[in-house]
Amino acid sequence: MKRAINxxxxxxxxxxxxxxxxxxxxxxxxxxxxxxKVKFExxxxxxxxxxxxxxxxxxxxxxxxxxxGSRKVIFTSKPYVFQVDMSxxxxxxxLPNFSTESQAKAHFNKGPNxxxxxxxxxxxxxxxxxxxxxxxxxxxxxxEKVIAxxxxxxxxxxxxxxxSDSNDLVILQSDAQVPNQNNDTLVQLQLWYTKASDEERxxxxxxxxxxx
Numbered sequence: 001m002k003r004a005i006n007x008x009x010x011x012x013x014x015x016x017x018x019x020x021x022x023x024x025x026x027x028x029x030x031x032x033x034x035x036x037k038v039k040f041e042x043x044x045x046x047x048x049x050x051x052x053x054x055x056x057x058x059x060x061x062x063x064x065x066x067x068x069g070s071r072k073v074i075f076t077s078k079p080y081v082f083q084v085d086m087s088x089x090x091x092x093x094x095l096p097n098f099s100t101e102s103q104a105k106a107h108f109n110k111g112p113n114x115x116x117x118x119x120x121x122x123x124x125x126x127x128x129x130x131x132x133x134x135x136x137x138x139x140x141x142x143x144e145k146v147i148a149x150x151x152x153x154x155x156x157x158x159x160x161x162x163x164s165d166s167n168d169l170v171i172l173q174s175d176a177q178v179p180n181q182n183n184d185t186l187v188q189l190q191l192w193y194t195k196a197s198d199e200e201r202x203x204x205x206x207x208x209x210x211x212x
Contacts, residue, residue: 019053021090027064028093031079035147051086058082068101075104079132079140090119
């Protein structure tokens with residue numbers, strides 16, 4: 001069934017040239033970048049990734065030791081999906097400090113205050129995020145599968161650098177079916193159409209009529 005949706009296309013550049021580093025403060029763990037699970041060499045390794053210029057999808061959560069009375073416990077939040085615009089600056093994702101389990105629970109129950117900072121100037125940068133829903137029993141055991149399902153439901157399509165020489169974020173308005181991760185031809189056509197001039201769109205429509 002067709003329905004009007006917003007396709008958010010994240011065009012991901014496949015190159016070794018990077019714009020800056022995305023890091024997180026103590027207690028925050030990066031789970032995935034652009035739909036792919038992130039693995040660090042050691043659990044205590046600094047959590048940071050080098051990213052190309054443009055828009056990226058980051059999945060992260062709080063996962064750290066806090067106090068419950070006289071004992072220490074591990075508090076793990078639900079994962080959150082962030083849309084991050086990288087330029088030539090290094091960025092850092094932060095949370096307010098809390099040391100007890102009750103503080104952590106209260107903070108996430110009311111809605112977390114994620115803060116994105118420029119690592120050099122410490123200036124706060126606006127960031128959009130949503131909580132990532134789990135799938136079935138185990139919830140987030142296969143994080144790549146969970147993210148793929150989330151992206152399908154949200155109309156988010158992650159692209160490699162097939163039709164653009166830089167990262168970009170395009171919102172497509174279309175009366176069409178949501179494509180799956182393996183069917184990106186439709187979205188590529190829609191993307192080109194949104195970037196075309198009025199004259200180019202008219203020429204395209206005439207061509208469509210001629211070939212039908």
